[in-house]
Amino acid sequence: xxxxxxxxxxxxxxxxxxxxxxxxxxxxxxxxxxxxxxxxxxxxxxxxxxxxxxxxxxxxxxxxxxxxxxxxxxxxxxxxxxxxxxxxxxxxxxxxxxxxxxxxxxxxxxxxxxxxxxxxxxxxxxxxxxxxxxxxxxxxxxxxxxxxxxxxxxxxxxxxxxxxxxxxxxxxxxxxxxxxxxxxxxxxxxxxxxxxxxxxxxxxxxxxxxxxxxxxxxxxxxxxxxxxxxxxxxxxxxxxxxxxxxxxxxxxxxxxxxxxxxxxxxxxxxxxxxxxxxxxxxxxxxxxxxxxxxx
Amino acid sequence: xxxxxxxxxxxxxxxxxxxxxxxxxxxxxxxxxxxxxxxxxxxxxxxxxxxxxxxxxxxxxxxxxxxxxxxxxxxxxxxxxxxxxxxxxxxxxxxxxxxxxxxxxxxxxxxxxxxxxxxxxxxxxxxxxxxxxxxxxxxxxxxxxxxxxxxxxxxxxxxxxxxxxxxxxxxxxxxxxxxxxxxxxxxxxxxxxxxxxxxxxxxxxxxxxxxxxxxxxxxxxxxxxxxxxxxxxxxxxxxxxxxxxxxxxxxxxxxxxxxxxxxxxxxxxxxxxxxxxxxxxxxxxxxxxxxxxxxxxxxxxxxxxxxxxxxxxxxxxxxxxxxxxxxxxxxxxxxxxxxxxxxxxxxxxxxxxxxxxxxxxxxxxxxxxxxxxxxxxxxxxxxxxxxxxxxxxxxxxxxxxxxxxxxxxxxxxxxxxxxxxxxxxxxxxxxxxxxxxxxxxxxxxxxxxxxxxxxxxxxxxxxxxxxxxxxxxxxxxxxxxxx
Numbered sequence: 001x002x003x004x005x006x007x008x009x010x011x012x013x014x015x016x017x018x019x020x021x022x023x024x025x026x027x028x029x030x031x032x033x034x035x036x037x038x039x040x041x042x043x044x045x046x047x048x049x050x051x052x053x054x055x056x057x058x059x060x061x062x063x064x065x066x067x068x069x070x071x072x073x074x075x076x077x078x079x080x081x082x083x084x085x086x087x088x089x090x091x092x093x094x095x096x097x098x099x100x101x102x103x104x105x106x107x108x109x110x111x112x113x114x115x116x117x118x119x120x121x122x123x124x125x126x127x128x129x130x131x132x133x134x135x136x137x138x139x140x141x142x143x144x145x146x147x148x149x150x151x152x153x154x155x156x157x158x159x160x161x162x163x164x165x166x167x168x169x170x171x172x173x174x175x176x177x178x179x180x181x182x183x184x185x186x187x188x189x190x191x192x193x194x195x196x197x198x199x200x201x202x203x204x205x206x207x208x209x210x211x212x213x214x215x216x217x218x219x220x221x222x223x224x225x226x227x228x229x230x231x232x233x234x235x236x237x238x239x240x241x242x243x244x245x246x247x248x249x250x251x252x253x254x255x256x257x258x259x260x261x262x263x264x265x266x267x268x269x270x271x272x273x274x275x276x277x278x279x280x281x282x283x284x285x286x287x288x289x290x291x292x293x294x295x
Numbered sequence: 296x297x298x299x300x301x302x303x304x305x306x307x308x309x310x311x312x313x314x315x316x317x318x319x320x321x322x323x324x325x326x327x328x329x330x331x332x333x334x335x336x337x338x339x340x341x342x343x344x345x346x347x348x349x350x351x352x353x354x355x356x357x358x359x360x361x362x363x364x365x366x367x368x369x370x371x372x373x374x375x376x377x378x379x380x381x382x383x384x385x386x387x388x389x390x391x392x393x394x395x396x397x398x399x400x401x402x403x404x405x406x407x408x409x410x411x412x413x414x415x416x417x418x419x420x421x422x423x424x425x426x427x428x429x430x431x432x433x434x435x436x437x438x439x440x441x442x443x444x445x446x447x448x449x450x451x452x453x454x455x456x457x458x459x460x461x462x463x464x465x466x467x468x469x470x471x472x473x474x475x476x477x478x479x480x481x482x483x484x485x486x487x488x489x490x491x492x493x494x495x496x497x498x499x500x501x502x503x504x505x506x507x508x509x510x511x512x513x514x515x516x517x518x519x520x521x522x523x524x525x526x527x528x529x530x531x532x533x534x535x536x537x538x539x540x541x542x543x544x545x546x547x548x549x550x551x552x553x554x555x556x557x558x559x560x561x562x563x564x565x566x567x568x569x570x571x572x573x574x575x576x577x578x579x580x581x582x583x584x585x586x587x588x589x590x591x592x593x594x595x596x597x598x599x600x601x602x603x604x605x606x607x608x609x610x611x612x613x614x615x616x617x618x619x620x621x622x623x624x625x626x627x628x629x630x631x632x633x634x635x636x637x638x639x640x641x642x643x644x645x646x647x648x649x650x651x652x653x654x655x656x657x658x659x660x661x662x663x664x665x666x667x668x669x670x671x672x673x674x675x676x677x678x679x680x681x682x683x684x685x686x687x688x689x690x691x692x693x694x695x696x697x698x699x700x701x702x703x704x705x706x707x708x709x710x711x712x713x714x715x716x717x718x719x720x721x722x723x724x725x726x727x728x729x730x731x732x733x734x735x736x737x738x739x740x741x742x743x744x745x746x747x748x749x750x751x752x753x754x755x756x757x758x759x760x761x762x763x764x765x766x767x768x769x770x771x772x773x774x775x776x777x778x
Contacts, residue, residue, distance in 0.1 A: 157652040190481040194344035194541035197395040209650035
């Protein structure tokens with residue numbers, strides 16, 4: 001099984017590499033590190049300037065990959081490839097399809113806070129371009145080389161996308177020998193002002209949701225294989241970040257979350273919880289796409 | 296005999312305050328927050344919640360009933376609102392959590408009364424949202440006239456009964472509000488403060504400009520339909536005082552409630568009533584009272600006729616469009632949460648309190664409310680909506696006021712955070728005023744209200760009485776859900 005790491009010669013690339021190394025520390029997983037360079041003009045030009053540019057790009061890619069090789073250290077079976085494409089997303093998607101990668105690893109955009117992942121242009125589009133899970137390394141992520149995953153947490157809200165995420169989390173647990181934690185998040189919405197219905201009515205909504213979420217959790221945990229070590233927990237807070245923080249985290253933990261495939265319109269109108277979770281998670285996140293037409 | 300007793304016990308069963316506290320517990324489980332609202336914030340809350348519900352549209356309905364005497368109608372409606380708000384505040388302070396008059400009635404007066412209060416609140420919130428949404432469409436149209444010189448065709452923009460068939464703008468407004476609520480968009484205390492300022496500014500602009508054309512001759516005859524006309528208009532106008540209960544329900548958030556609650560209610564009411572009376576006086580001084588009938592987006596049109604220019608009416612229209620939007624959002628929100636609470640108690644089917652895992656909001660509930668409000672707004676004439684709203688609100692408030700008296704007799708030792716001053720005069724007057732205003736509403740409103748209550752009772756005796764969380768069969772599952 002291959003994991004594809006999207007590498008660029010910056011801190012985000014190194015963080016992606018570190019996460020890839022951690023995730024590949026499981027039986028029969030090898031890494032493919034891919035860097036994407038701009039594609040040059042495909043036609044001969046006067047004075048053949050495009051060829052010069054191509055040569056430059058190829059050298060540049062080799063330099064970057066050499067950097068990646070030394071950053072990764074000793075990793076049996078690791079491959080390093082470069083790819084020319086009009087955009088980094090396209091290049092990575094093609095590489096993922098060609099190598100048959102089971103997972104794509106990306107680093108964070110640079111404009112966000114340390115310790116969290118910030119969606120950038122590549123990570124924004126990659127979910128539309130690939131159909132495999134995408135792992136996202138938060139900004140400033142650099143685990144020690146010998147680090148192993150201590151626990152894998154999966155957000156299970158009873159939506160269609162959550163089931164696929166849970167299955168993926170179970171597989172990751174098996175591969176890494178880590179225990180599973182199934183969590184649901186209760187986000188206490190802001191209260192409307194003024195209101196003739198009192199000023200903590202929103203807690204009633206949140207508490208009903210909590211009851212529903214706990215029921216769904218118990219039901220789905222009962223269906224999991226009995227040999228797996230499973231715990232459950234509820235994250236509860238006034239916003240997504242505080243709700244996630246309230247769960248408590250191991251120093252090397254992974255969060256798995258499903259992303260339901262929504263139309264662009266409903267994405268725009270309703271936003272997605274997975275995007276909010278990605279932005280707020282204190283640990284790396286694996287986003288599992290929900291296969292279209294499945295439930 | 297024992298059968299009768301058990302029936303009575305069923306209809307009067309009360310929800311334990313403890314379960315209310317559990318339902319509304321916050322994430323920290325440490326109980327409630329420290330009180331944050333002082334007198335000023337509380338007053339602004341009351342003003343913000345009240346202004347905007349009706350004043351932009353109510354003159355068109357009320358002036359033809361009372362003539363210039365409508366000024367007195369505002370006074371009567373205002374006094375009634377103040378008395379009921381005080382009674383409401385006592386009932387609210389008896390239950391140490393915040394909620395709606397439905398929740399308070401459930402904990403103190405028993406299930407059937409609470410259930411019926413809930414259905415009255417449907418009129419207060421749901422139907423008033425329709426009425427306000429219709430008014431929004433009118434001001435939107437005036438705004439188009441001022442900016443583009445174009446108005447929407449009557450068939451899709453006029454309220455039914457005034458040349459329209461389907462009121463499109465109101466449906467659009469309700470849909471937008473529901474979408475925002477599904478997203479979890481909320482108006483904060485800050486936005487509320489901004490809206491209060493906007494609304495007061497618009498009304499002040501109107502008052503200043505309209506008074507510049509004040510003609511005392513328009514005030515004669517003062518009361519063409521006598522006292523009855525003034526009373527009848529007061530019933531309709533009561534609708535524009537809805538929202539004052541936002542102060543009463545602030546409950547535990549209020550610092551020193553014994554002093555601040557009644558003062559805030561009185562101050563908010565004085566502010567609101569003075570503004571309303573000035574608006575009414577300015578409007579009546581500016582044009583003969585007979586011109587009000589059927590005049591849409593009244594305030595904007597009056598200004599345009601007065602000044603012969605667009606800027607005045609444009610400012611009013613834009614202000615009205617913004618503030619009515621915010622009011623509709625708040626009212627629809629209140630409606631969904633009341634239904635949520637009723638669903639939670641088993642009074643209504645479970646889909647009223649299912650929370651969608653994707654939006655974490657009660658989606659079905661919001662959609663049902665949205666459809667209900669849009670259909671009413673699209674097809675029912677405005678005056679019927681306004682009167683029905685007043686009816687529901689007045690009945691709910693009369694019950695609350697009577698409840699204060701009942702509770703003082705049945706449970707005199709219950710700790711009360713706030714007590715109505717001048718007991719028992721104030722609650723008795725409150726009930727009296729409510730009844731007076733109810734009686735002066737038009738006959739067809741009674742008919743509609745009777746049908747409404749009949750439907751409510753049928754639902755209660757066929758569904759709610761068995762599915763109530765307090766019914767013996769459900770008691771066990773209710774306990775499980777509360778933990």
